[in-house]
Amino acid sequence: MxxxxxxxxxxxxxxxxxxxxxxxxxxxxxxxxxxxxxxxxxxxxxxxxxxxxxxxxxxxVSFLDFVVDQFKTNFAEEIDEDPSSALNTVIERLVPLQMNDEEFQGRIVLIELRSQATRNEAFREKFTEINELLVTSICEIIERGIEDGTFRDVEAARVAEHIVATVNGSTIDRVTTNREVAPAAVRLSLSSYIDSELKSCQ
Amino acid sequence: MxxxxxxxxxxxxxxxxxxxxxxxxxxxxxxxxxxxxxxxxxxxxxxxxxxxxxxxxxxxVSFLDFVVDQFKTNFAEEIDEDPSSALNTVIERLVPLQMNDEEFQGRIVLIELRSQATRNEAFREKFTEINELLVTSICEIIERGIEDGTFRDVEAARVAEHIVATVNGSTIDRVTTNREVAPAAVRLSLSSYIDSELKSCQ
DNA sequence: GTCTATATCATGATAGAC
DNA sequence: GTCTATCATGATATAGAC
The missing domain is CATH 1.10.10.60 (Homeodomain-like)
Structure with missing residues (x-):
């Protein structure tokens, strides 16, 4: 594999x-x-x-494999040790404040392929894999942060699901609408969410 | 109009x-x-x-119009006076815990059309319109809640953007993956988010 | 307004030479 | 492995009768 x-x-x-x-x-x-x-x-x-x-x-089907491999390779690049900055890195990678053409086009291709997962089981499995990878990666970071005292003792899986949903929703917005301020707003609110959910309630 | x-x-x-x-x-x-x-x-x-x-x-293009009109009609149905329950209603409507076939198929059609907004300006405008409608509606509810003291004095627009992104991400997940627990997890975390973000920090 | 028939073109896929 | 040539099918779109 x-x-x-x-x-x-x-x-x-x-x-x-x-x-x-x-x-x-x-x-x-x-x-x-x-x-x-x-x-x-x-x-x-x-x-x-x-x-x-x-x-x-x-x-x-091969093409989907090819594109998903690229996505995974890109996502898996060096992630920090420190849970807090690891989470920041991951979010910056998934919802960059600035996106160049290449990144943007990659998102378009992924969304178009994704919409085919509604009727094609092979496609569906690939996107299940992607979302599972994202949730698992983020979950691990949160769990590490809970262990070393960086984060509060939250339900890591639930928070990870939330982050992934928000990130995906923001991406869709960016690629299928003209609402240019929205991604920045979501980035802010995501940081705020992570702060209030994961950091101690001072 | x-x-x-x-x-x-x-x-x-x-x-x-x-x-x-x-x-x-x-x-x-x-x-x-x-x-x-x-x-x-x-x-x-x-x-x-x-x-x-x-x-x-x-x-x-007419078909997109037709489908979007249906979506709007459905979304605009009677919403409660009380901001807190209005928000609940909207979220239950957008991310239902249980979805029947008809609802599910409606989501599939919308996602497939949405993916075409990446290259078609007429489509893009329609989905800009949808997201704007959702954000505006939720924003108004939050603002009403702030005025009558139900919610904390947050930046309503930012929170609304966050909710819409999360809702859309959750929908995409449901329609394009086999991750059957994810929508429920997002529903929970969305309630938790609304609680910690909008209700007073006791 | 709706029909049948048809023109024209692009598609997925194959045959057979090299 | 790659080519040119070709086939059958199904696509959009139109013509003309009713």
């Missing part, structure tokens, strides 16, 4: 196809994704894609 | 098409939505749809 590196999970050709798929999806969206449009995004033909993938469905 | 009743906004034929579109979308999803499949869902032909709508795009 766990691999040393992403490079061993996909061959060069497959990775090229995945990256072309990513670009095609950014340009045309999930409903507009077609084999021809993927082929347009790199230097090989439609038919070559079918050498590597039996069907469009199989390709899409 | 504001109409007495939904019945005046769409003719009978149009409403039939909208309802057929709704069923087709539930069955095939947004990417699988086609004029033929909409026509399959009622007793008229493909061509008759083109009598009422010039193009598929125009139909889809």
């Amino acid at each position: 766990a691999m040393d590196s992403v490079d061993q999970k996909w061959s060069t050709a497959e990775r090229e196809i995945m990256e072309a798929t990513y670009r095609a999806m950014l340009e045309h969206g999930y409903p507009g994704l077609s084999i021809s449009r993927i082929a347009e995004q790199f230097d090989k033909s439609k038919a070559s894609i079918y050498y590597h993938y039996d069907s469009k469905d199989e390709l899409l | 504001a109409m007495d009743s939904v019945d005046q906004k769409w003719s009978t034929a149009e409403r039939e098409i909208m309802e057929a579109t709704y069923r087709a979308m539930l069955e095939h999803g947004y990417p699988g939505l086609s004029i033929s499949r909409i026509a399959e869902q009622f007793d008229k032909s493909k061509a008759s749809i083109y009598y009422h709508y010039d193009s598929k795009d125009e139909l889809l």
Whole structure:
């Protein structure tokens, strides 16, 4: 299951196809994704894609895997020892105050794929995995903070669920509305929530 | 802009098409939505749809309007005078502890449409409108509660943003993952949040 | 307003040469 | 492994009868 590196999970050709798929999806969206449009995004033909993938469905499941792996890799980067700053880092990573184009586009792709999880069980399992990863990671940080006295003795799992829901809701807002102040407001209220919920009630 | 009743906004034929579109979308999803499949869902032909709508795009924008109107009508139902119970009602309405099939399917359709707001400006505006409506409504309740002394003197807009983000994140989770306990956990933590943030710090 | 029939195009997928 | 050429199907959209 766990691999040393992403490079061993996909061959060069497959990775090229995945990256072309990513670009095609950014340009045309999930409903507009077609084999021809993927082929347009790199230097090989439609038919070559079918050498590597039996069907469009199989390709899409692989693509989801590819995108989720990227997300996980990105999320798992060095997290501080100190529970309080670890939590800050995680939140800054999930709801950055400033987002560059690349990050923003990554969110768009994820949301579009996510909406397909409503009818596709393979997709659904992947997003269950993502949310579970987020909740578990945050939960562990909170538990560490409770142990070393940084945080109050709260129900860590419940607080983690809350944070993840808020973070996801904020992301959706940012990507599907023009409400430009909202993310900043949520960042503030999230800090306030963490303060009042986790720090001692002075 | 504001109409007495939904019945005046769409003719009978149009409403039939909208309802057929709704069923087709539930069955095939947004990417699988086609004029033929909409026509399959009622007793008229493909061509008759083109009598009422010039193009598929125009139909889809109308459909979004239709679905969003339903959502708003549903959300705007009688809300209590008392700020505290009004807030409870709103949250129970947005994140029900139990959801029947109809409610669940309504959420699926909204999420699928929402993911299209990432590339379609008309869609984006509609979802901006929805989120603004939710934030404004909740904000007003909180402000009323502050005035009559029910709630602490918090920054109402910020708390409202937080609640809406959390509610939306919880909905996404419910519709796109198999994490069946999560919504209940978020409901609990939302109540806890409202308690600690809005009620006096005893 | 609704029908049947049809034009035109893009899609997923395959065959067979190299 | 990759290509070109091709097939069958289903898409949007229109024409014209009723």
